[in-house]
Amino acid sequence: MARWEPNAVERLRDAALELYLDPGYEKVTVAEIAARAGVTRRTFFRYFPDKREVLFFGTDRVEALVTQGVLAASDGTSALEVVAAALAPIAELSDEDPAWAAVVRKRNTIIQGNRELRERELGKHASLASAIASALERRGVAARAAKLAADAGLAAFKAGFDQWIDDAKQRKMGKHIREAMRDLGAIVDGSVTLKKLRRE
Amino acid sequence: MARWEPNAVERLRDAALELYLDPGYEKVTVAEIAARAGVTRRTFFRYFPDKREVLFFGTDRVEALVTQGVLAASDGTSALEVVAAALAPIAELSDEDPAWAAVVRKRNTIIQGNRELRERELGKHASLASAIASALERRGVAARAAKLAADAGLAAFKAGFDQWIDDAKQRKMGKHIREAMRDLGAIVDGSVTLKKLRRE
Numbered sequence: 001m002a003r004w005e006p007n008a009v010e011r012l013r014d015a016a017l018e019l020y021l022d023p024g025y026e027k028v029t030v031a032e033i034a035a036r037a038g039v040t041r042r043t044f045f046r047y048f049p050d051k052r053e054v055l056f057f058g059t060d061r062v063e064a065l066v067t068q069g070v071l072a073a074s075d076g077t078s079a080l081e082v083v084a085a086a087l088a089p090i091a092e093l094s095d096e097d098p099a100w101a102a103v104v105r106k107r108n109t110i111i112q113g114n115r116e117l118r119e120r121e122l123g124k125h126a127s128l129a130s131a132i133a134s135a136l137e138r139r140g141v142a143a144r145a146a147k148l149a150a151d152a153g154l155a156a157f158k159a160g161f162d163q164w165i166d167d168a169k170q171r172k173m174g175k176h177i178r179e180a181m182r183d184l185g186a187i188v189d190g191s192v193t194l195k196k197l198r199r200e
Numbered sequence: 201m202a203r204w205e206p207n208a209v210e211r212l213r214d215a216a217l218e219l220y221l222d223p224g225y226e227k228v229t230v231a232e233i234a235a236r237a238g239v240t241r242r243t244f245f246r247y248f249p250d251k252r253e254v255l256f257f258g259t260d261r262v263e264a265l266v267t268q269g270v271l272a273a274s275d276g277t278s279a280l281e282v283v284a285a286a287l288a289p290i291a292e293l294s295d296e297d298p299a300w301a302a303v304v305r306k307r308n309t310i311i312q313g314n315r316e317l318r319e320r321e322l323g324k325h326a327s328l329a330s331a332i333a334s335a336l337e338r339r340g341v342a343a344r345a346a347k348l349a350a351d352a353g354l355a356a357f358k359a360g361f362d363q364w365i366d367d368a369k370q371r372k373m374g375k376h377i378r379e380a381m382r383d384l385g386a387i388v389d390g391s392v393t394l395k396k397l398r399r400e
Contacts, residue, residue: 071397078390115323122322123315140395144380148359149387155351159344180344187349188388190278195340197271
């Protein structure tokens with residue numbers, strides 16, 4: 001085994017994704033992931049605290065980038081538009097790089113298949129929402145409105161993301177998210193209304 | 201020990217809340233909770249699958265009530281208003297019953313102090329959001345808009361709840377939630393805007 005292990009993180013991540021899909025997240029050990037990536041168990045633990053966190057690698061960096069986006073936005077811009085603009089680069093990564101989009105889709109399949117992983121992902125989203133809200137507060141938005149703008153922006157992001165995952169026509173994630181943002185406008189202005197109950 | 205154990209669920213819940221506050225959630229065993237409630241360990245497990253779920257007791261009932269609220273709402277009502285109206289009884293429970301409000305506050309303190317519990321709570325909220333979205337879909341709202349209306353309504357609920365928790369003046373939860381709903385309107389119509397970055 002070479003001491004210098006080029007792209008160890010990427011190889012570990014890719015090995016983990018393959019093994020978490022088959023034979024499955026619960027069945028795989030760190031030793032098996034490391035072996036498939038051609039590194040030692042020790043190398044795995046140099047980069048990731050546990051099996052679960054491989055799937056959330058890079059979350060801190062995303063949080064920092066989105067926060068910077070909010071802090072760098074122009075005065076007078078709508079808080080919700082700022083959140084949408086700060087989140088947009090996440091969709092662009094997938095829309096501009098099919099290999100990355102494939103990683104994102106695999107990762108999502110794995111997370112949706114396990115309750116513990118789903119809850120951890122919800123925790124990461126909550127942490128991202130708090131980071132966005134703090135950045136908005138630094139830009140003079142009141143605490144409750146800041147939290148709500150972060151939550152509403154992330155809800156639109158997630159609604160768009162989910163549609164992108166399910167989209168048989170493979171349209172871009174950014175497009176789905178922009179549509180979800182428009183939906184949000186229609187929901188809040190009251191133009192989305194209930195119809196007669198359909199009996200099933 | 202009597203075979204008939206009146207109010208066993210309430211006593212177990214109250215015993216768990218006290219012990220999770222002191223000495224703390226991580227330190228307490230099911231046997232200790234049962235002993236304090238004056239029931240057997242077996243009785244505990246008749247009502248709760250584990251230590252964690254004591255804190256989420258009644259969630260299924262809340263989900264059913266909120267869903268019924270959506271299904272029973274009038275045709276033509278705004279989807280977001282319907283979600284707000286369906287969630288309102290949760291706030292009323294605390295606003296009309298100080299003893300229940302105290303339970304809710306204790307529960308919140310315990311959950312916020314433990315990552316695993318916070319993630320489980322996020323999972324319960326996500327499940328509630330899905331149930332609301334399904335009910336809205338049955339009322340003719342498109343899938344993405346239904347999910348977004350549920351998420352946005354719950355975000356306003358949570359923003360109001362958080363302010364209620366922190367409110368030194370002890371104003372009602374329902375009032376905080378209605379204010380958060382108004383905030384949501386101002387966020388989405390773009391009237392909440394960014395100010396110059398305050399250097400800290």
